[in-house]
Amino acid sequence: MRVIVCASQKGGSGKTTLSGHIAVQAERQGAGPVAIIDTDPQGSLAEWWNSRTDDSPLFAKTSLDKLEQDLAALQAGGVRLAVIDTPPSVTAAIRQVMNLASLVVIPIRPSPHDLRAAAATVDLAETLDRSFVFVVNGATARARITADAAVTLSQHGTVAPVTLHHRTDFASSMIDGRTVMECDPRSRSAAEVVALWDYLASRLEKAAQRGLVFDGATPFGASRASRTFGRRLGTEARI
Numbered sequence: 001m002r003v004i005v006c007a008s009q010k011g012g013s014g015k016t017t018l019s020g021h022i023a024v025q026a027e028r029q030g031a032g033p034v035a036i037i038d039t040d041p042q043g044s045l046a047e048w049w050n051s052r053t054d055d056s057p058l059f060a061k062t063s064l065d066k067l068e069q070d071l072a073a074l075q076a077g078g079v080r081l082a083v084i085d086t087p088p089s090v091t092a093a094i095r096q097v098m099n100l101a102s103l104v105v106i107p108i109r110p111s112p113h114d115l116r117a118a119a120a121t122v123d124l125a126e127t128l129d130r131s132f133v134f135v136v137n138g139a140t141a142r143a144r145i146t147a148d149a150a151v152t153l154s155q156h157g158t159v160a161p162v163t164l165h166h167r168t169d170f171a172s173s174m175i176d177g178r179t180v181m182e183c184d185p186r187s188r189s190a191a192e193v194v195a196l197w198d199y200l201a202s203r204l205e206k207a208a209q210r211g212l213v214f215d216g217a218t219p220f221g222a223s224r225a226s227r228t229f230g231r232r233l234g235t236e237a238r239i
């Protein structure tokens with residue numbers, strides 16, 4: 001089973017939006033069964049799922065202390081991808097969740113505040129030796145700041161070659177538990193999510209080649225714990 005963790009210390013960067021859209025698109029592309037997990041006490045992803053009429057992807061109710069055990073049960077039950085949403089923080093709990101990731105997706109809005117806040121999340125992923133990818137979200141088309149943000153981020157890690165632009169349907173589609181692909185599969189928003197999933201699927205494939213799959217018996221928890229949190233993204237960010 002592959003595990004995607006959407007994480008970012010910055011509130012409102014798009015973790016929940018991406019979690020729902022990635023999970024639905026993965027299922028649509030035949031990468032399922034997909035399970036979504038909400039580790040955020042705000043419960044936004046759970047509420048979104050509760051308002052869905054379609055029962056896939058499935059929702060796995062769990063708690064942090066049982067997460068590993070419940071992932072093992074999902075894996076044993078045939079789930080091929082788990083998508084985990086997290087709260088906007090960098091805590092021991094986030095560390096525990098991130099440690100189970102095949103791939104960490106870090107949504108970032110193209111703003112100086114978001115770029116600076118990314119440092120802590122990046123440091124954590126690197127300390128745990130997790131693969132991570134930035135996804136620029138909520139971008140304004142043709143804005144200089146979007147291109148500049150991608151350039152700045154690329155100095156610190158891989159930036160997904162697909163940007164999600166600011167479009168109201170990303171928000172409105174989730175009101176009744178759907179996604180942009182389900183509201184209008186021909187929309188530009190839907191095309192972005194399709195392209196993003198295609199890219200993430202290829203990254204998951206590479207992660208699997210590195211053995212970063214959750215096999216239940218031996219979660220890949222070993223980490224390089226001795227790394228320091230020395231690098232700071234924000235000080236170099238000029239956008």
Ligand SMILES: Nc1ncnc2c1ncn2[C@@H]1O[C@H](COP(=O)(O)OP(=O)(O)OP(=O)(O)O)[C@@H](O)[C@H]1O
Pocket residue numbers: 010011012013014015016017018040042044086087088137138139164165166167168169170171172
């Ligand atoms: N690309 C986008 N275009 C338009 N609105 C967006 C986009 N991405 C996210 N939003 C909206 O921005 C708000 C914040 O997004 P979301 O809840 O996904 O962020 P989050 O990182 O999960 O926030 P939190 O840190 O509070 O959990 C929501 O209202 C969402 O609908």
Ligand SMILES: [Mg+2]
Pocket residue numbers: 015016017040044085086
């Ligand atoms: Mg959220």
